[in-house]
Amino acid sequence: MSTKSLFREELAKIPPDVRKQVDMSWAIADKIDALLKAKGMSQKEFAHLMGKTEPEVSRWLGGTHNFTLRTLAKISVVFGEDVVNI
Amino acid sequence: MSFKISLFMKHAKLNILEETEVVSLYTITFENEESSEFDKFISKFKDNATLKHDYQLILLALEKITENGALERNFRPEGKMSDNVVALPVYKSRLRLYCLRLTDKILILGNGGVKTTKTYEESDELKGYVIDLQKFEALLKSYIRNGEVNIKETKLIGIEDKTFKL
DSSP: OOHHHHHHHHHHTSOHHHHHHHHHHHHHHHHHHHHHHHTTOOHHHHHHHHTOOHHHHHHHTTSOOOOOHHHHHHHHHHHTSOSSOO | OOOOOOOOOOEEEEEEEEEOSSOEEEEEEETTOSSOHHHHHHHHHTTOSTTHHHHHHHHHHHHHHHHHOOOGGGSEEOSOTTSOEEEEOSSSOSEEEEEEEEETTEEEEEEEEEOOSSSGGGOHHHHHHHHHHHHHHHHHHHHHHTTSSEEETTEEETOTTOOEEO
16 A cells, blocks of 8 residues: 555544544644734744743644633733634 | 775665655655665554554644644754754654755654663664665765756655765
């Protein structure tokens, strides 16, 4: 089996809830990245405002971080706008 | 006094895995081996119940990368400051897939494993995967410098019949 088909075959086996989780975490990471750029805020400054370390904030921007509601709420407060719309 | 001299040299080829408008994913296949390095990673972990979730998130991250590009923030820096070896996933996990992120538009996938030591250098297996990618990058850059290989947007031009001697 070629590499391409093995990769795609394995992707096809992933349950929809796991796929949805990554869709959401990826979208949140993109949103945080866009807000940082729009507000001209560095990751260092953002980490300081969040009371977190820079490596921790870097992990959030990776795209597969499992955010807690508490973290999402605090990020929304720091940016002054909701990062997730329900 | 004795000296150990390694004369072992591995020959490898680069194969395309996925091509999209924003990125190309390549993988390395060593001479006389049927599976690519990325295939070996898949085969090792596809039936591992303990690491199933981490394995699935790595595959899904790669799928997202095919849609959005291989952005620096999507990877964990690994290797040395002087090279472009990176790893997935970014979040805390014991599983690692090592890659060579040449640009936002070109990503080369290597092999990976379970990180049981504090650093990859302490594991012969993981260190081997990283060193293979470091050697590969050095060779590729030398080919790019002398014009044998060119980077054109998402494509590496001139690698089709090229053998890399690592």
